Amino acid sequence: MDRAISVKLSPSLKASCHTCSLSNLCLPLAVDENQLDRLEDIVEQGRIYDRGDHLFDQDAPFRSCLAVRSGAVKTSIITENGSEQVTGFFLPGELVGLDSLSGERYACTAKALERTSVCRFPIEKLEELTSAMPELQHHMYQLMSKEIRSGHQLAMLLSKNSAEERIAALLLSLSSRFQRRRMSGTKFNLPMARSDIANFLGLAVETVSRVFTRFQNQGIIRTQGREIELLDTESLRGVMPEFNRQAP
Amino acid sequence: MDRAISVKLSPSLKASCHTCSLSNLCLPLAVDENQLDRLEDIVEQGRIYDRGDHLFDQDAPFRSCLAVRSGAVKTSIITENGSEQVTGFFLPGELVGLDSLSGERYACTAKALERTSVCRFPIEKLEELTSAMPELQHHMYQLMSKEIRSGHQLAMLLSKNSAEERIAALLLSLSSRFQRRRMSGTKFNLPMARSDIANFLGLAVETVSRVFTRFQNQGIIRTQGREIELLDTESLRGVMPEFNRQAP
DNA sequence: TACCCAGATTGATTTATATCACGCTTGTAG
DNA sequence: CTACAAGCGTGATATAAATCAATCTGGGTA
Numbered sequence: 001m002d003r004a005i006s007v008k009l010s011p012s013l014k015a016s017c018h019t020c021s022l023s024n025l026c027l028p029l030a031v032d033e034n035q036l037d038r039l040e041d042i043v044e045q046g047r048i049y050d051r052g053d054h055l056f057d058q059d060a061p062f063r064s065c066l067a068v069r070s071g072a073v074k075t076s077i078i079t080e081n082g083s084e085q086v087t088g089f090f091l092p093g094e095l096v097g098l099d100s101l102s103g104e105r106y107a108c109t110a111k112a113l114e115r116t117s118v119c120r121f122p123i124e125k126l127e128e129l130t131s132a133m134p135e136l137q138h139h140m141y142q143l144m145s146k147e148i149r150s151g152h153q154l155a156m157l158l159s160k161n162s163a164e165e166r167i168a169a170l171l172l173s174l175s176s177r178f179q180r181r182r183m184s185g186t187k188f189n190l191p192m193a194r195s196d197i198a199n200f201l202g203l204a205v206e207t208v209s210r211v212f213t214r215f216q217n218q219g220i221i222r223t224q225g226r227e228i229e230l231l232d233t234e235s236l237r238g239v240m241p242e243f244n245r246q247a248p
Numbered sequence: 249m250d251r252a253i254s255v256k257l258s259p260s261l262k263a264s265c266h267t268c269s270l271s272n273l274c275l276p277l278a279v280d281e282n283q284l285d286r287l288e289d290i291v292e293q294g295r296i297y298d299r300g301d302h303l304f305d306q307d308a309p310f311r312s313c314l315a316v317r318s319g320a321v322k323t324s325i326i327t328e329n330g331s332e333q334v335t336g337f338f339l340p341g342e343l344v345g346l347d348s349l350s351g352e353r354y355a356c357t358a359k360a361l362e363r364t365s366v367c368r369f370p371i372e373k374l375e376e377l378t379s380a381m382p383e384l385q386h387h388m389y390q391l392m393s394k395e396i397r398s399g400h401q402l403a404m405l406l407s408k409n410s411a412e413e414r415i416a417a418l419l420l421s422l423s424s425r426f427q428r429r430r431m432s433g434t435k436f437n438l439p440m441a442r443s444d445i446a447n448f449l450g451l452a453v454e455t456v457s458r459v460f461t462r463f464q465n466q467g468i469i470r471t472q473g474r475e476i477e478l479l480d481t482e483s484l485r486g487v488m489p490e491f492n493r494q495a496p
Numbered sequence: 497t498a499c500c501c502a503g504a505t506t507g508a509t510t511t512a513t514a515t516c517a518c519g520c521t522t523g524t525a526g
Numbered sequence: 527c528t529a530c531a532a533g534c535g536t537g538a539t540a541t542a543a544a545t546c547a548a549t550c551t552g553g554g555t556a
Contacts, residue, residue, distance in 0.1 A: 085404040102393035144392040145350035151399025156333040158406040159450025202407025
């Protein structure tokens with residue numbers, strides 16, 4: 001139903017930003033049409049990952065940032081005692097790995113939530129290119145800055161808001177991000193499991209379930225497994241007053 | 249009458265990174281000795297702020313990032329309904345405003361927690377300079393990436409850890425950051441009020457008080473107002489197993 | 497087809513921390 | 527010196543969400 005964006009995977013290793021339907025969301029966004037070749041020169045076409053596959057692992061040598069082409073990705077950090085914290089969900093056009101730019105190793109693990117394809121930007125080449133292209137450098141600063149901000153938003157959510165408010169906020173965030181991709185903002189598939197939502201929002205799975213059914217009973221949403229329809233986004237926004245714009 | 253107050257402000261607007269004692273912590277860290285002039289050329293000496301003064305205000309036009317020279321700063325975001333979320337504390341050598349690089353306006357308000365002086369890096373000039381100096385660009389990426397990471401750490405703390413664990417983590421973070429400044433890591437003054445700590449960590453002030461006294465009774469710390477002494481950092485680390493390094 | 501099992505839901509109970517209410521200290525202004 | 531407010535500490539109570547404990551569901555597969 002929502003096949004709005006179909007990514008054509010070229011067999012060659014080199015990806016074509018020129019023809020990519022995500023070029024208005026992804027890094028090419030910041031690059032002038034006639035300079036796009038330079039970005040294409042450094043980007044590598046990644047393979048296709050199945051649900052559950054790791055795109056990279058925490059503590060593995062850091063090589064490149066990834067742009068999601070299709071599918072969905074979750075990132076999480078694992079502590080020595082083995083507990084996991086989901087740190088983000090990434091949709092097509094979004095850049096994964098910005099938190100790892102400050103070390104030799106990946107700061108988190110990235111996992112495909114569904115069948116996913118990516119483009120890789122090797123970090124040395126990317127840095128060289130951003131040095132040479134001020135607009136691209138500016139864009140990188142913007143992306144990272146936004147990620148810092150959405151971290152602050154999340155902290156706010158976690159420390160000040162109830163379970164219902166947190167979940168409303170997440171649903172609205174996903175909604176607006178799907179919309180940016182020209183997909184329905186009111187009816188979509190949640191790419192992640194309830195337990196990922198719970199982990200990300202600092203809740204127990206049971207609480208997530210309960211809130212979903214409560215929202216459903218109030219006629220605000222309709223869910224069936226991972227399918228979800230936002231029936232009354234105004235009420236959702238009412239549950240969660242703050243939270244307007246927010247897309248990584 | 250002519251014994252006018254002589255403030256330690258150099259009359260010139262230009263600051264000297266060459267002679268600054270923080271040059272091994274701050275931006276100069278990434279710049280070669282013989283290139284330092286170029287950084288000095290763009291940095292502006294800011295004024296001195298008293299406790300409570302705003303260094304900049306949320307939604308004001310974004311002009312520059314600030315490096316703390318002396319004192320301490322807290323940043324916070326205010327939502328439409330007026331509730332505040334403290335998003336960070338900044339000590340000398342640390343850079344404030346990285347979350348604002350992605351817009352025309354400051355994403356948060358920065359307030360002096362005590363008498364504070366700063367250096368200002370006008371953003372256009374900083375971006376120009378980082379384009380010209382790959383090492384400085386690299387350093388900016390590192391700083392921002394670290395800030396993203398510490399956001400993740402905070403999210404983890406807020407969603408998985410108890411009041412005691414959160415406070416232990418904050419104390420250890422401050423301790424290690426003071427130590428980097430060649431100050432005691434075991435005996436220092438908390439620059440912020442209990443209410444700031446509470447807000448930052450998603451707790452009620454009362455809870456912060458209680459945990460402080462509990463720690464004191466267990467002989468882990470000694471507090472008297474804002475003075476604090478960490479008597480048993482091992483126990484503190486035991487309270488909060490994860491959380492080793494973390495300095496913005 | 498029937499079975500299995502991970503994920504999801506629902507209900508009952510517990511618990512950490514917020515909230516409410518109050519007293520104590522300290523620093524500053526009159 | 528006194529007064530006052532802001533910050534801090536402490537006790538009693540309320541509550542949202544965690545935890546514990548079943549049960550249900552549906553997609554994959556033997």
